[in-house]
Amino acid sequence: MERYESWIERAKSSYEISKTAINNNIFYEDLCYQSQQAVEKALKGLLIFYGIDPEYTHNIGLLLNELEKFTEIPEDIKLATNVTKYAVITRYPGEYDEITKEDYKESLKIAKDCIEWSENKIKENIEKGTKNAKLKKDVL
Helix, strand or coil: CCCHHHHHHHHHHHHHCCCCCCCCCCCCHHHHHHHHHHHHHHHHHHHHHCCCCCCCCHHHHHHHHHCCCCCCHHHHHHHHHHHHHHCHHHHHCCCCCCCHHHHHHHHHHHHHHHHHHHHHHHEEEEEEEECCCCHHHHHH
């Protein structure tokens, strides 16, 4: 298994965990954290596919900025910056506004969209024979 594939598989694992049924012992915050992790891992997997060693960061915006050097980022994927907040602050009780069911549903959708987008970008590039893609400016 290629390194980028491992990251994508871990993204899917975090996504599956994020879909855990809510009950009195499971908080939306914890599930949203797993959604954020799914997004982060999917984007890092795509960066690795492009030949970039991603930063040690939880900041989705930074990862998207790096990816923009290789591909256009669709508007729905740009929304992934909304889940950055779940990476750190929600792990500290009382330090944030309540996470709602709507917040949770949004985080699930974003995670699913980012995983699918990352997988599709990889597939497209493999079909074109451009595994380690050049920077957009070099291609244009």
